[in-house]
Amino acid sequence: MQKNRVVVTGVGVISSIGKCADEFWQNIVNCESGIAPIESVDMTNVGFKIGAEVKNYNPLNYYSQKQLSLLDRFSQFGLISAKEAVGDAKIEWNDDLKQNTCVITGSSIGGQNTHEEAFTDLYREGKSRLNLFSIPRIMPNAAASHITMEYGITGPTFTISTACASSNHAIGNAFWMIRNGLCKMAVTGGSEAPITYSFLKAWDAIRVIAPDTCRPFSKNRQGMVLGEGGAMLVLESSESAIKRGAKIYAEIIGFGLSSDASHITKPDQRGAERAMQTALKDAQIAPEEIDYINAHGSGTIANDSMEAGAIKTVFGEHSNKLAISSTKSLHGHALGGTSALEAVATVMALKNQILPPTGNFVEKDMECDLDVVPNKSRSGKIEFAMSNSFAFGGLNAVLVFRKFTE
Amino acid sequence: MREDIFEKIVESIAANTNVPREEITINSTFEELGLDSLDSLLVINNLEKAYDITLTNENALKIKTVQDAIDSLEKVITQSESYAKK
Numbered sequence: 001m002q003k004n005r006v007v008v009t010g011v012g013v014i015s016s017i018g019k020c021a022d023e024f025w026q027n028i029v030n031c032e033s034g035i036a037p038i039e040s041v042d043m044t045n046v047g048f049k050i051g052a053e054v055k056n057y058n059p060l061n062y063y064s065q066k067q068l069s070l071l072d073r074f075s076q077f078g079l080i081s082a083k084e085a086v087g088d089a090k091i092e093w094n095d096d097l098k099q100n101t102c103v104i105t106g107s108s109i110g111g112q113n114t115h116e117e118a119f120t121d122l123y124r125e126g127k128s129r130l131n132l133f134s135i136p137r138i139m140p141n142a143a144a145s146h147i148t149m150e151y152g153i154t155g156p157t158f159t160i161s162t163a164c165a166s167s168n169h170a171i172g173n174a175f176w177m178i179r180n181g182l183c184k185m186a187v188t189g190g191s192e193a194p195i196t197y198s199f200l201k202a203w204d205a206i207r208v209i210a211p212d213t214c215r216p217f218s219k220n221r222q223g224m225v226l227g228e229g230g231a232m233l234v235l236e237s238s239e240s241a242i243k244r245g246a247k248i249y250a251e252i253i254g255f256g257l258s259s260d261a262s263h264i265t266k267p268d269q270r271g272a273e274r275a276m277q278t279a280l281k282d283a284q285i286a287p288e289e290i291d292y293i294n295a296h297g298s299g300t301i302a303n304d305s306m307e308a309g310a311i312k313t314v315f316g317e318h319s320n321k322l323a324i325s326s327t328k329s330l331h332g333h334a335l336g337g338t339s340a341l342e343a344v345a346t347v348m349a350l351k352n353q354i355l356p357p358t359g360n361f362v363e364k365d366m367e368c369d370l371d372v373v374p375n376k377s378r379s380g381k382i383e384f385a386m387s388n389s390f391a392f393g394g395l396n397a398v399l400v401f402r403k404f405t406e
Numbered sequence: 407m408r409e410d411i412f413e414k415i416v417e418s419i420a421a422n423t424n425v426p427r428e429e430i431t432i433n434s435t436f437e438e439l440g441l442d443s444l445d446s447l448l449v450i451n452n453l454e455k456a457y458d459i460t461l462t463n464e465n466a467l468k469i470k471t472v473q474d475a476i477d478s479l480e481k482v483i484t485q486s487e488s489y490a491k492k
Contacts, residue, residue, distance in 0.1 A: 047463065205451055207463045222463070265444055 006178045006253075007404055009246040010089025010234030011344045012081035012189075015331045016052035016227055020084055024231075024331070024341075025348040029377045031357045033330045035213050035225050038195060046200050048209040052227030052332025053195060070133055071146065072111030073193035077230030077337070078143025079150065082187050086151065089234035089246060091185065093151060102183040103144045103157040104174040105232075106166030106190030108336030109199070110140030116196040140336075143191050143230070155183055164298070165389035166190050166336035168397035171233065171343055172255035175399070178235050185240070189340035191230030200226070206265070208300050214333070215360045216297035216326035217304050217368040224298040227332020231340035233347070242406065250347040251402040253384075254283025260394025267303055267390055272296075272310035275396035276386065280314075283400040285384060288318045290400075292355055292380070294346045294387040295372075297326020298333055303390065308368040323380060325373040329359035339389040343399060346387045350403045355380040407483070411453070411476045418452040435471045446470075453479055459486050 011021045016034025018024030027034070034052040043049045059068055059076055071079070082103075091097070114137040121127040136142060141159035148157050156177065160169040167190025174188035203209050203226060210223035241248050256279025260271035280287055296307055304326075312319045327345045334341060345356050354377050361374035385401045412432060420427045425439045436446045450466050453475065459482045469475050 047460065207447060207466060209463075211463070263442065263444075266442070 003179050004181060004237035004239065005251060006175050006235055007238045007241050007251050008233050008249040008347050009236055009241050010085040010087070010091070011231070011249060011347065012084025012088060013229070013231045013341065013344055014054060014077050014080045015229035015231070015334070015341055016054055017331050019054070021088070021344055021348070024344065028327055028330055028345055028348070028356045029354055031330065031359050031375055031377060033213070033359045034227065035332055040195055041197050041200060047204045048211050050213065050225055051195055052225060054229055070136060072114045072137040072142065074107060074111060074191050074230070075137070075143040075146050077193060077228065078105060078191035078232070079146050081189060081191065081230040081232040082147045083150065085189070085232040085234045086187060091234065097184060098152050099154050100183050101153045101155045101185040101187065102174060102177050103147045103153055104170045104186065104188045105141070105144040105147070105159045106161070106168070106170040106336045106340065107140040107143060107159055107192060108161055108163045108166050109192065109194060111138035111142060112196050112199050113193055114138050116198055119198070147187055153187070161336065162395045162397070163391035163393055164296070164333065164335055164338060165391035165395050165397040166339070167231070168339035168343070168387065168389035168399055169257070171252070171340065172257070172397055172399055174235055175252045175255055178237055184236060186235040187232055188235060189230065189232035189343070190337040192335045192337035193228050194226055194335055195228055210299060213360045214299040214329045215362060216295065216299045216329050216358050217308065217365060217370070217372045218361045219363040219365040221299050221301065221304065221365070223300050224328070224333045227334040227338070229331065229334050229341060230337050231344045233340070233343060238404070248404045250350040251404045252399060253285070253402045254279045254400030256280070256282055256398045258396045260396070262394055265392050267306045268394060269306045269310045269313070271394055271396050272307060272388070272390050273313050275398045276310065276314045276388065279386065279398035279400050285400070287315045289384045290315070290322060290386050291382045292349060292385040293322060293324045294342045294356065294385065295324050295326045296388045296390045297328055297358065299326070299328060305365070305367040307388065307390065308370055311370065319370060322371065323355045323373050324370050325356050325358040327356050339387065339397070342387050346385050346401055350382050350385055350401055353379060353382055355382065407480060408476055411479050412472070414453055414456050415449060415472055415475055418449045422448055430472065432472050432476070437470070450475065457483050459483055
Protein backbone atom coordinates (compact mmCIF):
# COMPACT_ATOMS: atom_id res chain seq x y z
CA MET A 1 0.00 0.00 0.00
CA GLN A 2 1.25 3.46 -0.93
CA LYS A 3 1.84 5.39 2.28
CA ASN A 4 1.40 9.15 2.53
CA ARG A 5 4.15 11.43 3.73
CA VAL A 6 2.74 13.36 6.69
CA VAL A 7 3.45 17.03 7.25
CA VAL A 8 2.64 19.62 9.90
CA THR A 9 0.86 22.61 8.37
CA GLY A 10 -0.48 24.41 11.44
CA VAL A 11 0.51 24.91 15.06
CA GLY A 12 -1.15 26.51 18.06
CA VAL A 13 0.01 27.00 21.64
CA ILE A 14 -1.12 28.48 24.92
CA SER A 15 1.43 28.13 27.70
CA SER A 16 3.31 29.80 30.51
CA ILE A 17 5.78 31.19 27.95
CA GLY A 18 3.40 32.37 25.30
CA LYS A 19 -0.26 32.56 24.35
CA CYS A 20 0.49 31.77 20.70
CA ALA A 21 3.01 29.56 18.92
CA ASP A 22 5.26 32.44 17.82
CA GLU A 23 5.53 33.90 21.32
CA PHE A 24 6.13 30.39 22.73
CA TRP A 25 8.94 29.80 20.23
CA GLN A 26 10.55 33.21 20.76
CA ASN A 27 10.70 32.58 24.50
CA ILE A 28 12.29 29.18 23.88
CA VAL A 29 14.90 30.77 21.61
CA ASN A 30 15.55 33.40 24.31
CA CYS A 31 15.58 30.73 27.07
CA GLU A 32 12.87 32.56 29.03
CA SER A 33 11.33 30.30 31.66
CA GLY A 34 7.66 30.54 32.65
CA ILE A 35 8.35 29.00 36.07
CA ALA A 36 7.37 31.32 38.94
CA PRO A 37 5.57 31.28 42.30
CA ILE A 38 2.05 29.86 41.80
CA GLU A 39 -0.52 32.64 42.11
CA SER A 40 -3.87 30.99 41.40
CA VAL A 41 -3.79 28.67 44.44
CA ASP A 42 -3.09 29.44 48.11
CA MET A 43 0.24 27.62 48.51
CA THR A 44 0.58 28.06 52.30
CA ASN A 45 0.16 24.36 53.02
CA VAL A 46 1.93 23.03 49.93
CA GLY A 47 5.55 21.94 50.28
CA PHE A 48 6.62 23.54 47.00
CA LYS A 49 5.63 26.99 45.76
CA ILE A 50 6.38 27.12 42.05
CA GLY A 51 4.73 26.20 38.76
CA ALA A 52 4.45 27.30 35.16
CA GLU A 53 1.06 29.00 34.99
CA VAL A 54 -0.50 30.70 31.97
CA LYS A 55 -0.18 34.24 33.27
CA ASN A 56 -2.61 37.13 32.75
CA TYR A 57 -5.12 34.70 31.29
CA ASN A 58 -8.70 35.90 31.12
CA PRO A 59 -10.99 33.27 29.59
CA LEU A 60 -13.49 36.00 28.73
CA ASN A 61 -11.01 37.25 26.15
CA TYR A 62 -11.63 33.98 24.31
CA TYR A 63 -15.13 32.83 25.18
CA SER A 64 -18.55 34.12 26.17
CA GLN A 65 -19.86 33.38 29.66
CA LYS A 66 -22.29 30.87 28.16
CA GLN A 67 -19.50 29.01 26.35
CA LEU A 68 -17.41 28.97 29.51
CA SER A 69 -20.15 27.22 31.46
CA LEU A 70 -19.24 24.09 29.45
CA LEU A 71 -15.47 24.51 29.32
CA ASP A 72 -13.12 23.43 32.07
CA ARG A 73 -9.78 25.23 31.96
CA PHE A 74 -8.11 22.27 30.17
CA SER A 75 -10.76 22.36 27.43
CA GLN A 76 -10.31 26.12 27.10
CA PHE A 77 -6.59 25.57 26.51
CA GLY A 78 -7.26 22.73 24.06
CA LEU A 79 -9.72 24.75 22.00
CA ILE A 80 -7.62 27.93 22.03
CA SER A 81 -4.59 26.07 20.69
CA ALA A 82 -6.70 24.14 18.14
CA LYS A 83 -8.22 27.37 16.80
CA GLU A 84 -4.78 28.89 16.35
CA ALA A 85 -3.49 25.74 14.59
CA VAL A 86 -6.52 25.47 12.27
CA GLY A 87 -6.28 29.19 11.45
CA ASP A 88 -2.54 28.88 10.89
CA ALA A 89 -3.08 25.97 8.47
CA LYS A 90 -5.69 28.05 6.58
CA ILE A 91 -7.97 25.03 6.24
CA GLU A 92 -10.93 25.54 3.92
CA TRP A 93 -13.59 23.21 5.28
CA ASN A 94 -16.06 21.33 3.12
CA ASP A 95 -18.30 18.36 3.95
CA ASP A 96 -15.88 15.78 2.59
CA LEU A 97 -12.96 17.21 4.57
CA LYS A 98 -15.03 17.43 7.76
CA GLN A 99 -15.92 13.75 7.45
CA ASN A 100 -12.30 12.82 6.76
CA THR A 101 -10.62 14.80 9.52
CA CYS A 102 -9.68 13.19 12.83
CA VAL A 103 -9.27 14.89 16.19
CA ILE A 104 -6.99 13.02 18.58
CA THR A 105 -6.04 14.69 21.85
CA GLY A 106 -4.14 13.83 24.98
CA SER A 107 -5.11 14.60 28.57
CA SER A 108 -3.94 12.95 31.74
CA ILE A 109 -6.54 14.25 34.18
CA GLY A 110 -9.33 16.02 32.27
CA GLY A 111 -11.35 18.66 34.09
CA GLN A 112 -9.47 18.76 37.38
CA ASN A 113 -10.66 22.31 38.19
CA THR A 114 -14.28 21.24 37.79
CA HIS A 115 -13.67 18.16 39.94
CA GLU A 116 -12.24 20.34 42.66
CA GLU A 117 -15.15 22.79 42.50
CA ALA A 118 -17.57 19.86 42.79
CA PHE A 119 -15.77 18.42 45.84
CA THR A 120 -15.66 21.85 47.47
CA ASP A 121 -19.41 22.27 46.92
CA LEU A 122 -20.11 18.79 48.22
CA TYR A 123 -17.75 18.27 51.14
CA ARG A 124 -16.99 21.79 52.31
CA GLU A 125 -20.10 23.76 51.45
CA GLY A 126 -22.49 20.87 52.06
CA LYS A 127 -24.44 21.64 48.90
CA SER A 128 -26.88 19.00 47.80
CA ARG A 129 -26.83 19.69 44.07
CA LEU A 130 -23.73 19.92 41.91
CA ASN A 131 -23.17 21.96 38.77
CA LEU A 132 -25.26 20.50 35.95
CA PHE A 133 -22.24 20.59 33.66
CA SER A 134 -19.81 18.82 36.03
CA ILE A 135 -19.77 15.60 33.99
CA PRO A 136 -19.31 17.13 30.51
CA ARG A 137 -16.63 19.47 31.88
CA ILE A 138 -14.68 16.74 33.71
CA MET A 139 -14.50 14.11 30.94
CA PRO A 140 -10.96 14.02 29.46
CA ASN A 141 -12.38 13.88 25.91
CA ALA A 142 -14.21 17.21 26.39
CA ALA A 143 -11.49 19.23 24.64
CA ALA A 144 -11.58 16.91 21.59
CA SER A 145 -15.37 17.07 21.46
CA HIS A 146 -15.38 20.89 21.61
CA ILE A 147 -12.86 21.00 18.74
CA THR A 148 -15.13 18.81 16.60
CA MET A 149 -18.15 21.00 17.38
CA GLU A 150 -16.26 24.19 16.61
CA TYR A 151 -15.64 23.06 13.02
CA GLY A 152 -18.27 20.38 12.44
CA ILE A 153 -15.58 17.71 12.19
CA THR A 154 -17.29 14.30 12.01
CA GLY A 155 -14.32 11.99 11.45
CA PRO A 156 -12.62 9.67 13.99
CA THR A 157 -12.20 11.47 17.31
CA PHE A 158 -10.84 10.23 20.61
CA THR A 159 -8.65 11.12 23.57
CA ILE A 160 -5.69 9.23 24.90
CA SER A 161 -4.75 9.25 28.57
CA THR A 162 -1.27 7.94 29.24
CA ALA A 163 -0.13 10.45 31.87
CA CYS A 164 2.91 12.41 30.70
CA ALA A 165 3.02 10.70 27.29
CA SER A 166 -0.67 11.30 26.41
CA SER A 167 -0.19 13.82 23.63
CA ASN A 168 2.73 12.00 22.02
CA HIS A 169 0.50 8.94 21.84
CA ALA A 170 -2.23 11.18 20.37
CA ILE A 171 0.02 12.79 17.74
CA GLY A 172 1.53 9.43 16.85
CA ASN A 173 -1.88 7.88 16.25
CA ALA A 174 -2.96 10.88 14.15
CA PHE A 175 0.27 10.56 12.17
CA TRP A 176 -0.45 6.90 11.44
CA MET A 177 -4.05 7.72 10.44
CA ILE A 178 -2.84 10.20 7.80
CA ARG A 179 0.08 8.05 6.69
CA ASN A 180 -2.20 5.07 6.09
CA GLY A 181 -4.81 7.12 4.27
CA LEU A 182 -7.52 6.67 6.93
CA CYS A 183 -7.99 10.45 7.20
CA LYS A 184 -7.10 13.48 5.10
CA MET A 185 -6.48 15.93 7.91
CA ALA A 186 -5.81 15.71 11.66
CA VAL A 187 -6.08 18.16 14.52
CA THR A 188 -3.98 16.63 17.26
CA GLY A 189 -2.11 17.50 20.43
CA GLY A 190 -3.14 17.88 24.04
CA SER A 191 -3.95 20.15 26.93
CA GLU A 192 -3.89 20.12 30.71
CA ALA A 193 -4.81 22.38 33.63
CA PRO A 194 -3.38 20.62 36.69
CA ILE A 195 -2.87 23.58 39.01
CA THR A 196 -5.52 22.97 41.66
CA TYR A 197 -5.04 22.68 45.43
CA SER A 198 -5.86 18.99 45.78
CA PHE A 199 -3.82 18.02 42.74
CA LEU A 200 -0.81 20.03 43.93
CA LYS A 201 -1.12 18.35 47.34
CA ALA A 202 -1.14 14.95 45.59
CA TRP A 203 2.10 15.85 43.77
CA ASP A 204 3.50 17.16 47.05
CA ALA A 205 2.90 13.73 48.62
CA ILE A 206 4.87 11.88 45.96
CA ARG A 207 7.85 14.19 46.51
CA VAL A 208 9.09 14.70 42.96
CA ILE A 209 8.45 18.44 42.59
CA ALA A 210 11.51 20.67 42.79
CA PRO A 211 11.47 23.43 45.40
CA ASP A 212 13.67 25.78 43.34
CA THR A 213 13.14 25.26 39.61
CA CYS A 214 13.31 22.62 36.89
CA ARG A 215 16.96 21.87 35.99
CA PRO A 216 16.91 18.93 33.59
CA PHE A 217 20.17 16.97 33.27
CA SER A 218 21.90 19.34 35.68
CA LYS A 219 23.78 18.21 38.76
CA ASN A 220 21.78 18.91 41.93
CA ARG A 221 18.47 18.87 40.06
CA GLN A 222 15.65 18.40 42.54
CA GLY A 223 12.68 17.38 40.45
CA MET A 224 10.03 18.47 38.01
CA VAL A 225 7.84 21.58 37.94
CA LEU A 226 4.19 21.37 36.94
CA GLY A 227 2.96 23.50 34.08
CA GLU A 228 -0.31 24.07 32.25
CA GLY A 229 -1.45 24.87 28.74
CA GLY A 230 -2.24 23.30 25.43
CA ALA A 231 -0.73 22.74 22.02
CA MET A 232 -2.25 21.43 18.79
CA LEU A 233 -0.88 20.58 15.37
CA VAL A 234 -2.61 20.20 12.02
CA LEU A 235 -1.37 17.20 10.07
CA GLU A 236 -2.08 16.26 6.47
CA SER A 237 -0.40 14.45 3.59
CA SER A 238 2.41 16.27 1.82
CA GLU A 239 0.42 15.86 -1.40
CA SER A 240 -2.57 17.71 0.08
CA ALA A 241 -0.39 20.42 1.61
CA ILE A 242 1.53 21.08 -1.61
CA LYS A 243 -1.66 21.02 -3.69
CA ARG A 244 -3.31 23.70 -1.58
CA GLY A 245 -0.13 25.73 -1.15
CA ALA A 246 0.00 25.30 2.64
CA LYS A 247 2.96 26.40 4.74
CA ILE A 248 4.85 23.27 5.85
CA TYR A 249 6.64 23.30 9.20
CA ALA A 250 8.13 19.80 9.16
CA GLU A 251 7.42 16.19 8.35
CA ILE A 252 6.57 13.45 10.87
CA ILE A 253 8.24 10.20 9.84
CA GLY A 254 8.19 7.84 12.80
CA PHE A 255 6.32 6.79 15.93
CA GLY A 256 7.51 4.25 18.49
CA LEU A 257 5.79 2.95 21.61
CA SER A 258 6.66 0.63 24.46
CA SER A 259 5.72 -0.32 27.98
CA ASP A 260 8.22 -0.86 30.80
CA ALA A 261 6.06 -3.47 32.59
CA SER A 262 8.28 -2.81 35.57
CA HIS A 263 7.26 -0.22 38.18
CA ILE A 264 4.39 2.25 38.47
CA THR A 265 6.66 5.31 38.88
CA LYS A 266 10.31 4.29 38.50
CA PRO A 267 11.34 4.33 34.84
CA ASP A 268 13.07 1.33 33.27
CA GLN A 269 15.78 2.29 30.80
CA ARG A 270 15.02 -0.69 28.54
CA GLY A 271 11.49 0.61 27.91
CA ALA A 272 12.80 4.02 26.85
CA GLU A 273 15.36 2.36 24.59
CA ARG A 274 12.74 0.19 22.90
CA ALA A 275 10.46 3.19 22.26
CA MET A 276 13.31 5.13 20.62
CA GLN A 277 14.42 2.09 18.60
CA THR A 278 10.92 1.32 17.32
CA ALA A 279 10.42 5.00 16.39
CA LEU A 280 13.66 4.93 14.37
CA LYS A 281 12.57 1.68 12.71
CA ASP A 282 9.16 3.17 11.88
CA ALA A 283 10.96 6.21 10.43
CA GLN A 284 13.29 3.90 8.49
CA ILE A 285 16.37 5.85 9.48
CA ALA A 286 19.60 4.96 11.29
CA PRO A 287 20.31 6.33 14.78
CA GLU A 288 23.26 8.29 13.35
CA GLU A 289 20.88 10.42 11.29
CA ILE A 290 19.22 12.09 14.30
CA ASP A 291 20.60 15.60 14.98
CA TYR A 292 18.42 16.75 17.88
CA ILE A 293 16.35 15.13 20.64
CA ASN A 294 13.71 17.04 22.54
CA ALA A 295 14.09 14.93 25.66
CA HIS A 296 11.45 13.89 28.14
CA GLY A 297 13.88 15.59 30.57
CA SER A 298 11.46 15.99 33.46
CA GLY A 299 14.19 17.16 35.83
CA THR A 300 13.69 14.30 38.27
CA ILE A 301 16.78 12.51 39.50
CA ALA A 302 15.45 9.17 38.21
CA ASN A 303 14.27 10.21 34.75
CA ASP A 304 17.18 12.25 33.51
CA SER A 305 19.94 9.77 34.31
CA MET A 306 17.77 6.92 32.94
CA GLU A 307 17.08 8.88 29.74
CA ALA A 308 20.73 9.83 29.25
CA GLY A 309 21.66 6.16 29.68
CA ALA A 310 19.00 5.08 27.18
CA ILE A 311 20.22 7.66 24.63
CA LYS A 312 23.80 6.41 25.05
CA THR A 313 22.68 2.82 24.47
CA VAL A 314 20.51 3.58 21.41
CA PHE A 315 22.87 6.08 19.76
CA GLY A 316 26.27 4.75 20.89
CA GLU A 317 29.15 7.00 19.82
CA HIS A 318 26.69 9.27 18.01
CA SER A 319 25.23 10.35 21.38
CA ASN A 320 28.31 12.60 21.74
CA LYS A 321 27.43 14.42 18.51
CA LEU A 322 23.72 14.85 19.23
CA ALA A 323 22.12 17.95 20.72
CA ILE A 324 19.59 17.08 23.43
CA SER A 325 17.46 19.52 25.36
CA SER A 326 14.50 19.63 27.70
CA THR A 327 12.15 22.53 27.05
CA LYS A 328 10.25 21.52 30.22
CA SER A 329 12.78 23.76 31.96
CA LEU A 330 10.95 26.64 30.25
CA HIS A 331 7.26 25.68 29.83
CA GLY A 332 7.06 23.30 32.80
CA HIS A 333 5.60 19.81 32.78
CA ALA A 334 2.05 20.11 31.50
CA LEU A 335 1.44 16.34 31.93
CA GLY A 336 -0.99 15.18 29.21
CA GLY A 337 -0.35 18.35 27.22
CA THR A 338 3.40 18.46 27.56
CA SER A 339 4.43 16.31 24.58
CA ALA A 340 2.30 18.49 22.30
CA LEU A 341 4.15 21.60 23.54
CA GLU A 342 7.40 19.72 22.89
CA ALA A 343 6.23 18.61 19.43
CA VAL A 344 5.63 22.26 18.53
CA ALA A 345 9.07 23.19 19.92
CA THR A 346 10.59 20.40 17.80
CA VAL A 347 8.88 21.36 14.52
CA MET A 348 9.80 25.03 15.15
CA ALA A 349 13.41 23.92 15.73
CA LEU A 350 13.38 22.09 12.37
CA LYS A 351 11.75 24.99 10.55
CA ASN A 352 14.09 27.61 12.00
CA GLN A 353 17.20 25.40 12.28
CA ILE A 354 17.70 26.49 15.88
CA LEU A 355 18.46 24.11 18.75
CA PRO A 356 16.23 24.84 21.77
CA PRO A 357 18.10 25.22 25.07
CA THR A 358 17.82 23.43 28.41
CA GLY A 359 17.12 26.24 30.87
CA ASN A 360 18.20 26.64 34.49
CA PHE A 361 21.24 24.47 33.88
CA VAL A 362 23.91 24.89 36.57
CA GLU A 363 26.48 22.14 36.40
CA LYS A 364 27.12 19.00 34.39
CA ASP A 365 26.01 15.72 35.98
CA MET A 366 28.39 12.98 34.85
CA GLU A 367 25.42 10.58 34.69
CA CYS A 368 23.92 12.86 32.02
CA ASP A 369 27.13 13.61 30.18
CA LEU A 370 25.60 14.80 26.88
CA ASP A 371 25.35 18.09 24.97
CA VAL A 372 22.15 19.44 26.54
CA VAL A 373 22.39 22.89 24.90
CA PRO A 374 22.70 24.55 28.32
CA ASN A 375 20.96 27.91 28.87
CA LYS A 376 21.40 29.26 25.35
CA SER A 377 19.77 28.27 22.07
CA ARG A 378 22.03 28.04 19.07
CA SER A 379 21.88 27.62 15.32
CA GLY A 380 22.45 24.08 14.13
CA LYS A 381 21.85 21.89 11.14
CA ILE A 382 18.81 19.78 11.98
CA GLU A 383 17.64 17.31 9.36
CA PHE A 384 16.08 14.73 11.72
CA ALA A 385 14.75 15.26 15.24
CA MET A 386 13.21 13.06 17.90
CA SER A 387 10.81 13.92 20.74
CA ASN A 388 10.68 11.61 23.76
CA SER A 389 7.90 11.08 26.30
CA PHE A 390 8.15 8.61 29.16
CA ALA A 391 5.10 8.46 31.43
CA PHE A 392 4.43 7.31 34.97
CA GLY A 393 3.15 3.78 34.59
CA GLY A 394 6.08 3.01 32.29
CA LEU A 395 4.31 3.98 29.06
CA ASN A 396 6.64 5.43 26.45
CA ALA A 397 5.97 7.26 23.18
CA VAL A 398 8.55 8.70 20.80
CA LEU A 399 8.06 10.73 17.61
CA VAL A 400 10.58 11.30 14.81
CA PHE A 401 10.40 14.44 12.67
CA ARG A 402 12.25 15.56 9.55
CA LYS A 403 12.94 18.92 7.96
CA PHE A 404 10.59 19.04 5.01
CA THR A 405 11.97 18.93 1.47
CA GLU A 406 9.85 17.95 -1.52
CA MET B 407 9.44 8.49 72.06
CA ARG B 408 11.86 6.35 70.02
CA GLU B 409 9.98 3.16 70.92
CA ASP B 410 6.73 4.79 69.91
CA ILE B 411 8.16 5.84 66.54
CA PHE B 412 9.61 2.37 66.01
CA GLU B 413 6.24 0.77 66.76
CA LYS B 414 4.49 3.05 64.26
CA ILE B 415 7.10 2.22 61.60
CA VAL B 416 6.52 -1.48 62.16
CA GLU B 417 2.75 -0.97 61.97
CA SER B 418 3.03 1.00 58.74
CA ILE B 419 5.38 -1.44 57.03
CA ALA B 420 3.31 -4.44 58.11
CA ALA B 421 0.07 -2.81 56.96
CA ASN B 422 1.34 -1.79 53.54
CA THR B 423 3.80 -4.50 52.50
CA ASN B 424 4.16 -8.25 52.81
CA VAL B 425 6.93 -7.96 55.40
CA PRO B 426 6.12 -9.86 58.66
CA ARG B 427 6.36 -7.65 61.77
CA GLU B 428 8.93 -9.90 63.44
CA GLU B 429 11.41 -9.35 60.60
CA ILE B 430 11.54 -5.61 61.18
CA THR B 431 14.29 -4.49 63.53
CA ILE B 432 15.82 -1.14 64.34
CA ASN B 433 18.80 -2.15 62.18
CA SER B 434 16.75 -3.10 59.11
CA THR B 435 17.37 -1.22 55.89
CA PHE B 436 14.32 -0.58 53.71
CA GLU B 437 16.13 -2.36 50.88
CA GLU B 438 16.64 -5.51 53.00
CA LEU B 439 12.94 -5.48 53.82
CA GLY B 440 12.17 -5.36 50.10
CA LEU B 441 10.76 -1.82 50.15
CA ASP B 442 11.23 0.16 46.94
CA SER B 443 11.32 3.98 46.81
CA LEU B 444 7.52 4.32 46.74
CA ASP B 445 7.02 1.85 49.64
CA SER B 446 9.59 3.80 51.68
CA LEU B 447 7.88 7.12 51.00
CA LEU B 448 4.53 5.61 51.93
CA VAL B 449 5.90 4.61 55.35
CA ILE B 450 7.43 8.06 55.86
CA ASN B 451 4.26 9.89 54.76
CA ASN B 452 2.19 7.69 57.11
CA LEU B 453 4.47 8.68 59.99
CA GLU B 454 4.04 12.35 59.05
CA LYS B 455 0.29 11.91 59.28
CA ALA B 456 0.52 10.03 62.59
CA TYR B 457 2.58 12.78 64.24
CA ASP B 458 1.10 15.69 62.30
CA ILE B 459 4.49 16.86 61.14
CA THR B 460 6.08 17.57 57.76
CA LEU B 461 9.48 16.36 56.58
CA THR B 462 11.14 18.22 53.72
CA ASN B 463 11.65 16.20 50.54
CA GLU B 464 15.38 16.45 51.07
CA ASN B 465 15.15 14.82 54.52
CA ALA B 466 12.49 12.29 53.52
CA LEU B 467 14.44 11.07 50.50
CA LYS B 468 17.56 10.50 52.62
CA ILE B 469 15.81 7.96 54.86
CA LYS B 470 17.00 4.48 53.91
CA THR B 471 16.77 2.55 57.19
CA VAL B 472 14.46 2.16 60.19
CA GLN B 473 17.15 3.89 62.26
CA ASP B 474 17.26 6.87 59.82
CA ALA B 475 13.49 7.15 60.03
CA ILE B 476 13.50 7.19 63.85
CA ASP B 477 16.29 9.80 63.96
CA SER B 478 14.65 12.12 61.42
CA LEU B 479 11.20 11.79 62.93
CA GLU B 480 12.42 12.34 66.48
CA LYS B 481 14.24 15.49 65.44
CA VAL B 482 11.26 17.01 63.66
CA ILE B 483 8.80 15.98 66.42
CA THR B 484 11.03 17.51 69.10
CA GLN B 485 11.34 20.72 67.09
CA SER B 486 7.58 20.95 66.57
CA GLU B 487 6.93 20.24 70.29
CA SER B 488 9.38 22.92 71.41
CA TYR B 489 7.81 25.27 68.87
CA ALA B 490 4.35 24.41 70.27
CA LYS B 491 5.52 25.12 73.86
CA LYS B 492 6.76 28.55 72.83
